[in-house]
Amino acid sequence: MENKIIKNISVTVLLIILPIIIFLLSFLIGRYPISPQDVVTVILSPIIHIPNNLSPNIYTVVWDIRLPQIAAAMIVGAALSISGASFQGVFRNPLVSPDILGVSAGAAFGAALAILFGQGSVVIEVMAFITGLIAVSMTYAIGKSFDGDRTLMFVLGGIAIAALFTALTSTIKDVADPYNKLPEITYWLMGSLSNVTNQSVMMIIIPVIIGFTVLLMVRWRINILSMGNEEAQSLGLDTEKLMIIVILCCTLLTSAAVSISGIIGWVGLIIPHVARMIVGPDHKKLLPAALSLGAVFLLVIDDICRTANTVEIPLGVLTAIIGAPFFIYLLHKGYEGWS
Amino acid sequence: MNKILEISGAEFSYNKKEKIFGDISFSMEEGDVLCILGPNGTGKSTLIKCINGLLKLDKGNILFQNHDIKTMSKVELAKIMGYVPQTHRSTFAFSVLDVVLLGRAPHLGLTDSPGEKDVKIARKSMKDLGILHLEDKPYTEISGGEVQLVILARVLTQQPKMLLLDEPTSHLDFGNQIRTLDIIKKISKSGLSVIMTSHYPDHAFISSNKVAILNKGSLMAIGDPEEVITEKNMSETYGIDVKILNVENHRKAVIPLEKY
Numbered sequence: 001m002e003n004k005i006i007k008n009i010s011v012t013v014l015l016i017i018l019p020i021i022i023f024l025l026s027f028l029i030g031r032y033p034i035s036p037q038d039v040v041t042v043i044l045s046p047i048i049h050i051p052n053n054l055s056p057n058i059y060t061v062v063w064d065i066r067l068p069q070i071a072a073a074m075i076v077g078a079a080l081s082i083s084g085a086s087f088q089g090v091f092r093n094p095l096v097s098p099d100i101l102g103v104s105a106g107a108a109f110g111a112a113l114a115i116l117f118g119q120g121s122v123v124i125e126v127m128a129f130i131t132g133l134i135a136v137s138m139t140y141a142i143g144k145s146f147d148g149d150r151t152l153m154f155v156l157g158g159i160a161i162a163a164l165f166t167a168l169t170s171t172i173k174d175v176a177d178p179y180n181k182l183p184e185i186t187y188w189l190m191g192s193l194s195n196v197t198n199q200s201v202m203m204i205i206i207p208v209i210i211g212f213t214v215l216l217m218v219r220w221r222i223n224i225l226s227m228g229n230e231e232a233q234s235l236g237l238d239t240e241k242l243m244i245i246v247i248l249c250c251t252l253l254t255s256a257a258v259s260i261s262g263i264i265g266w267v268g269l270i271i272p273h274v275a276r277m278i279v280g281p282d283h284k285k286l287l288p289a290a291l292s293l294g295a296v297f298l299l300v301i302d303d304i305c306r307t308a309n310t311v312e313i314p315l316g317v318l319t320a321i322i323g324a325p326f327f328i329y330l331l332h333k334g335y336e337g338w339s
Numbered sequence: 340m341n342k343i344l345e346i347s348g349a350e351f352s353y354n355k356k357e358k359i360f361g362d363i364s365f366s367m368e369e370g371d372v373l374c375i376l377g378p379n380g381t382g383k384s385t386l387i388k389c390i391n392g393l394l395k396l397d398k399g400n401i402l403f404q405n406h407d408i409k410t411m412s413k414v415e416l417a418k419i420m421g422y423v424p425q426t427h428r429s430t431f432a433f434s435v436l437d438v439v440l441l442g443r444a445p446h447l448g449l450t451d452s453p454g455e456k457d458v459k460i461a462r463k464s465m466k467d468l469g470i471l472h473l474e475d476k477p478y479t480e481i482s483g484g485e486v487q488l489v490i491l492a493r494v495l496t497q498q499p500k501m502l503l504l505d506e507p508t509s510h511l512d513f514g515n516q517i518r519t520l521d522i523i524k525k526i527s528k529s530g531l532s533v534i535m536t537s538h539y540p541d542h543a544f545i546s547s548n549k550v551a552i553l554n555k556g557s558l559m560a561i562g563d564p565e566e567v568i569t570e571k572n573m574s575e576t577y578g579i580d581v582k583i584l585n586v587e588n589h590r591k592a593v594i595p596l597e598k599y
Contacts, residue, residue: 233413234421235445236445282437
């Protein structure tokens with residue numbers, strides 16, 4: 001009993017402290033060498049002024065290059081992971097990832113369309129976000145129009161909608177100029193955070209805060225929904241309402257994440273499983289754990305991308321190259337989160 | 340005695356064409372244990388789901404303490420009725436305590452989660468059923484008999500006035516069937532009313548003070564077990580010949596006869 005409490009507390013502390021440490025350390029990584037003291041001086045400069053003779057370049061690197069990329073990596077990782085954990089719960093399926101309802105395929109189409117018409121990063125982001133939402137709305141409408149097992153209909157509808165938007169994206173790639181636009185589209189689809197600016201982070205901050213807050217507020221109820229619709233209803237749960245809330249929040253989060261990072265697969269699928277191995281399947285603990293671990297995971301992967309700066313490896317590729325073996329290793333260590 | 344449940348003229352169909360059952364009327368008093376018997380596919384489970392508000396009747400009314408359940412919200416219904424489905428399985432390896440705690444759902448708001456008081460109530464119902472030692476075990480790794488008790492603990496944690504048990508003894512071994520019936524009897528003595536379905540007429544003799552036979556979509560008989568479970572009714576319902584014997588001078592048992 002005592003051991004259990006100590007273990008719980010140390011896990012909680014670790015899940016809070018780890019993201020903070022990795023966050024601070026990440027400022028040291030990159031092409032331009034900056035010492036830890038200089039990083040601290042620059043970060044604290046808006047609050048207290050420490051006398052220094054640092055060049056303005058250092059300020060630019062810390063504030064305008066590293067900060068947005070670090071913040072974006074953490075937000076995207078956390079958003080994909082908490083959405084994956086929530087979706088796996090409400091759909092009662094371990095294979096579910098945040099793009100199950102077609103959000104990524106929709107966003108990819110929007111981004112590709114914006115790139116085709118030569119738009120800048122702001123329009124690309126907004127288009128990706130909106131088409132992501134449209135794709136999920138279509139899936140939702142399909143699921144709603146059937147009686148019977150709605151959960152299954154949502155998943156099948158999502159597969160159909162994703163296939164439709166992927167085909168549309170392929171069409172755009174087909175007609176895009178192969179010397180500049182096609183590479184840009186392909187690069188966007190592979191996922192990257194190297195061009196993220198403070199402005200793009202600010203653009204997604206509101207949907208992200210709404211998504212995180214609401215999901216964390218209703219997270220215990222996901223346990224009830226995971227028992228199946230009928231049992232959940234007999235426990236007094238308005239299953240339809242909770243389903244809509246969860247889908248809406250996850251869609252806001254995933255759409256926002258994808259709009260600044262491009263398609264980053266795998267994180268939203270495995271981090272929930274990793275979190276479940278650590279804190280168990282109770283969504284009350286699982287969602288915060290997935291949030292923290294997702295932020296740490298994607299930031300570490302992005303740091304590796306930035307370190308290996310001679311050949312730029314797309315983030316979405318590296319998450320799978322590093323994530324897959326790591327996940328298999330964890331599975332070997334024993335996994336009891338699912339029956 | 341106070342009337343707790345009154346059903347009048349209940350009719351239901353899944354597709355508005357083929358009636359599952361019709362013209363069902365009966366009432367129950369507080370503390371009654373009603374056992375519904377009947378062949379497979381005759382609508383026992385469907386009737387239970389209608390009483391719990393999971394399905395809506397096409398015709399007729401269900402009154403709980405004189406309130407029409409149609410006018411009640413899901414949360415209100417969950418506070419007065421606890422439902423145990425025929426099969427229950429969790430996809431996730433929740434701890435037993437976490438599963439039992441779900442019974443607090445109707446008493447908590449949308450953004451709340453169970454607190455110390457709720458854990459206390461959950462632990463008490465687990466203790467009453469003798470499964471407190473299981474609380475940290477993964478729900479997916481306990482035996483079928485234990486699962487049944489965990490779900491019973493969960494509905495008790497709901498603190499309802501009535502339990503709806505859909506075949507509570509199916510999937511259980513011989514001993515666990517009887518132990519479950521004893522628990523149901525004990526629960527009813529604490530003032531809860533119980534409706535259960537069963538495939539075993541004997542179970543009605545063991546645990547119930549009222550029996551109903553649902554056959555071909557209508558109520559064939561309802562009343563005291565001794566009056567309803569007769570050799571004639573049994574052969575009409577199940578299509579087999581039976582002999583009803585006295586056991587221990589105060590309880591009866593139904594024995595199927597060989598066909599010659």
